[in-house]
Amino acid sequence: MATDDLKSAALSSSQDFYALLSISPAASESELRRAYRKTALKYHPDKVGPSNIAALEKFHLLQLAYDVLSDPAVKELYDNARRAKEAKVERDRQFEGRRRAMKEDLERRESGVKRKREEDDNAEVEFERELRRLAEDGKRRRKEREEVSRREMEMDERMEKAGGVSAEESVRKNGKVNGEVPDEDRSVTLRFPLAEGTSGIDEAEVTSRFERFGGIEHTVLREKKLKIDGEKHRQPYKAAVLVFKSVVGAHAAVTDFLKTSKSEPETYGIFEAVNWATGKEPDYIPKPPVSSRRNSQEPAAPPTPLPKAKVPRVSKFVEELNTPVQQNGGGGLKKVPSFGSFKGTPVKGQNSPSLDEITMIRLKNAERRRMEEKIRREEEAAAAGEAEADA
Incomplete structure (x- = not known):
């Protein structure tokens, strides 16, 4: 076979x-x-016969392979072409791998975008x-508040018409509406x-x-050191948090404690700074009207002194509820009745603020105002009688 034909076969043949x-x-x-020689004997025409076309083609291909590989110059061309083909196959394989990876990544991204879009749509629907x-x-709550x-x-x-009807009886007649009161408000x-x-x-x-x-749900007690005004060093104290079952009980504890501690010092004298x-x-x-203190001739008793930034100060309402009313004739002081003096103040087992709890406080404030007015009238009558007697 001519050298040019061998070179052409070496460069273009797809056979290894x-x-x-x-x-x-x-x-x-x-x-x-x-x-x-060993391979050619298997496919030689004298051995396989002229009718075996496939064997004859294989024999001619073996002859071409031997001619190409036995010539060093042609063999070098064939080796270079063979390496180039193998490199191309490897590049194609790597490219296919990268293409497949890019395709899978694109599919994942599209799937993620689709899923994100679905999530956004669902979130928007949920938001609406x-x-x-x-x-x-809100509409329901507004109606409840209006009611x-x-x-x-x-x-x-x-109550204005009933006059002497007790708070407990009035609440029982007019019913109650329950609601949830946070623990901190009790x-x-x-x-x-x-x-x-x-x-x-x-x-x-x-x-x-x-x-x-009033009924108490639970009590938490712990020791701590507090800096008291006038003291050089911190003093050991026990601080307690009491969660009442009813806001009425908590209110009674804050407002009635000062009077109770004075009347029963052996039981309550050790306690300080009872506050919300x-x-x-x-x-x-409900807050008492400003006029409830106009008849008081003495300033309200100061609240229990508290360490700064440690225990909240007593509210103004607590001070007002504990303000004494002085007689005009100088015959001593008459204390304003507190919540604890009313029957049914500690409603045990009641664990929700209700209209009856708020109403109870409102009724007691009204009762207190009536008592103050009655005391004022009695004092005016007594003063008028003394003036007539002196005349």
């Missing part, structure tokens, strides 16, 4: 001549010759649903100095002493 002869590219010339729910809930306000106004009108704080006589007071003892104001746990009275508790 080394694999065809079952030798390695580094085989020697003698190994190439032996391999060719929540807005509708909040709007409906509560209407009932409170009716209750005030009935919680009060107090403290007492830690000394030899008070070290044995535990949570159960504190609970038993303050249950007179939040530092202020709940907003929904």
Whole structure:
């Protein structure tokens, strides 16, 4: 075969001549010759016959392979072309791998975008649903507040007409509406100095002493050191948080404690700084009118001194409720009745603020105003009688 034909065959052939002869590219010339003879005998026309076309084509291909590989110059061309084809196959394989990876990554991204879009759509639907729910809930709450306000106004009108009807009876006649009161609105704080006589007071003892104001759900007691005004060093104290079952009980504990501690010093004299746990009275508790203090001729008793930034100060409402009313004739002081003087103040087992709780406070404020007015009239009558007697 001509050299040009061999070169053309070496460059364009798709056959692997080394694999065809079952030798390695580094085989020697003698190994190439032996391999060719051994393989060619199997497909020689004299052995397989002229009718075996496939064997004849294989024999001619073996001859071409031997001619290409036995010529060093042509073999070099074939090796270079073979390596180039193998490199191309490898590049194609790597490219296919990268293409497949890019395709899979693109599919994942598209899937993620689709999922994110679905999540956004679901979130938007959920948001709109929540807005509708909040709007409906707000509308319902507004109606409830309007109903509560209407009932409170009716209750005030009935109390003005009823006159001597007790708070408990009025609440029972007019019904109640329950609602949830947060624990902090039913919680009060107090403290007492830690000394030899008070070290044995535990949570159960504190609970038993303050249950007179109302049922208590639980009590938390812990020791701490407080800086008291006028003292150089911090003093050991026990601080307690009492969660009442009813806001009425908590209110009674805050407002009636000063009077109770004076009347029963052996039981309550050790306790200090009884106040709301939040530092202020709940907003929904009815406030007494400003005129309730106009008849008082003495300033209100100051609240229990508290360490700065440690225990919240007593609210102004607590001071007002504990303001004494002085007689015009100088015959002593008459205390304004507190919540504890009304039957049914500690409503044990009641764990929700209700219209009856708020109404109870409102009724007691009204009762207190009537008592003040009665005392004022009696004092005016007594003063007028004394003036006539002097004349």
